[in-house]
Amino acid sequence: MSALGREDCYDYAFADVHEAQVAAMNERLLGRLGRIKVVGFRAKEAGITEIRSLADAVPLLLPHTAYKSYPESFLFAGKWDKLTKWLGTVSAYPTDGVDLTGVTDIDGWVEACGKAGLFVSCSSGTTGKSAMLVASQADFDHICRDSVAAVQWGSSIRAGDMRTPAGPASAVAYTPRNVANGQAMMKAFVDPEAPRFQSGIPPVTIGSLTKMVLLRKAIAEGTARPDEVAAYEEEARTRQEALDRAQEGAVDDIIAKRDKRLYITGMWGALYPFAVKVRERGYSGKDFHPENAIYLGGGLKRAQLPPDYREFVFETFNLQPDYIYQMYGMQELNTGFARCKEGGRYHVPPWVVILPLDKAGDALLDGAGRGQVEGRAAFFDLSLDGRWGGVISGDHVHVDYEPCACGARSPSIRDDIYRYSDIEGDDKIGCAGTVDAYVRGMS
8 A cells, every 4th residue: 555656656566466465355354354244244155264365355256236236125215224224234334323314315315324424426327226335534535645646657647737627518426436536636637726617517416316227217117107207308308408508618618728738537428529519610639738638537338439539539639648647447446547658558556456257257367467368357455445345347358467568567457448248248247146135135
C-alpha cells in the first residue's frame, strides 16, 4: 500500500511481491472470517482456514453477482429491514446500527445506511439487476487518492493544472462513490473558478435506477399495469428530450471554451456522438487548445460505434497522447488500472492481486505468474475495507507478466477486454449459484 502515489508504483515484477501478496490476503482472511458472513461461508465450504498460495484464494473469491443476490421482493414490497439484513451478509461492518425510521424508498434506505457509515453505491444495471456495493469512508479515501495518482502516472495531466471542465451531457448515476471520486478529480485538475456547464438534467438516483430495472422486468414478464407502462414511456420520452437539449447546450459550451486548456470527461458512448455534433458545427482539432486533456473510463457499454471512434474523438478535440488518460476498472474494486502510453496495457498496482481463472471461475490458470495467459479476470483488492476484496468478474482478459514497452514491470492487462456475456451469450460462474443461495438464505 505504501506504493500508492509513488512514481515507481508499477515498477515491480510479480515475483517481487508474490509472497507479500499471499501473506496480505491471508491477513485479510483472518481479519474478516468472523465479520463478513459470506466469506465465512465460502471458507467453511472449501475447508480453508488460511491462504498459503494464490490457488488457496480462489475458492474464497465472490462472483460479481453476489452483490445482486438480494430478492427483488425486498424492493417491490419495501422490506428495508430485510434489505439491511441482506447487506449485512456482504458488509465488513455490522448493519444493525442503521436507523430505518421514516424510510419509504430505496433512496431513503441508502441515505440511512450512509448515516451509519455504510455507503451503498449501485451499478447501472444495464444488463438487468443492479449490484449494491457497500463501502466505508476508508474506501472512499483510498479511491480518491488512487484515482488522482493513477491519472498522473498514466498521462501528463497534473494536479494543479487549473483546467476548464467540459464534456457531453449524460445521465450519470448519482451514487456516493461517483460523487466522492468526481469531487476529488475536479479538486485536483480543475480551476474552481472556471465555468461549469449545468445540464439541468435531474440526477439518476439509485431509486430511479432501481425503479427502471424493476419496471423493465415487469414489462418483460407481462405483469406491468398499463398505467405503469404509460408513465414509464412518458418519463423516458421526457428524459430523452431533456438530454437532447442538454447535449446541444454542452456542444455550445465546449465550442465557447475552445481556446482554454480543457479537462474533458465521459464514456465512449456519449463522447462519440458529442464529437459528431461539434464537427457538424464546423469545428475540429485545429480550433481547440493543443494541451486539452481527457479522462476516459469504462468500455463501450454496448454502444455501437464505428471502428475509428477513438481517433475521431481525439482528432475532434485536438487530444494528444500525453494528455489522454484511460483506465480499466469495475465498481466491485476500489482501484482502477492505468493504461500506459507506450505499451497500451492496463497496469496493476501491487496492492491488487490479479488471479486469472478458467472460464467457469473455478481454478487458477496454470500459467498464472509468468509469461502471458488469457481467461476470466478475478482480483483481490487489498485496499478494500468495507467489503471483501476478492471478486470474480465477468471479463475475459489477456494478462501479461512480462515487462511492458513503457518500462513498467508490473503485471498488466491487454487492451482487448470483453465481457463473456456480450460475446458468448452467457456468463456462468461455477460458484455463483451456491453463493447467491447462501446470501438469500441469510437475508
